[in-house]
Amino acid sequence: MKKYKKIKLTQGKFAIVDEQDYPLLSRHNWSLNNGNPCKNFSRHQILMSHLIVPITRGGNTKRIYFKNHNPLDLRKENMEMRAHAEHSAGQLPRIKTSKYKGVCWAKRDKLWECTISKRYKGKRKKYFLGYFRSERKAAEVYNGKAYELFGEYAYQNKI
Secondary structure: OOOOEEEOHHHHOOEEEEEHHHHHOOOOOOEEEEEEEEEEEEEEEEEEEHHHOOOOOOOOOOOEEOOOOOOOEEEEOOOOEEEEEHHHOOOOOOOOOOOOOEEEEEOOOOEEEEEEEEOOOOOOEEEEEEEOHHHHHHHHHHHHHOOOOOOOHOOOOOO
């Protein structure tokens, strides 16, 4: 079993890091910026996650994805590099009128509407998947299309 340690942040929060990363990271005072641990070095802000898993700059920019959706859990087993499209595919749903991602209440039609979008060559393509009487059915349709578009990285609604 891997060991981990906690690093104190501002706002009474803690970041969880692997024991081997602790000596490097514990030397600095860390703050929170939009829920992410960061440090200001001269004029640049560095995220703690970028010191643990360096990211590459240039053509195919990748992002760090947190498997348990907690940016304070900086253990290497919880972090994974993904392309931008794959990263956004796994995000939690935004709070709207439905408890499911990709589903919202169409007030005018009095039905559940299902949509999904994907970025392709810098442009966002939106797919309209239909109207449904049941919120659950709309979520099932979303899950199918999400898997078709994003494969294993797709966020799947828990039904």
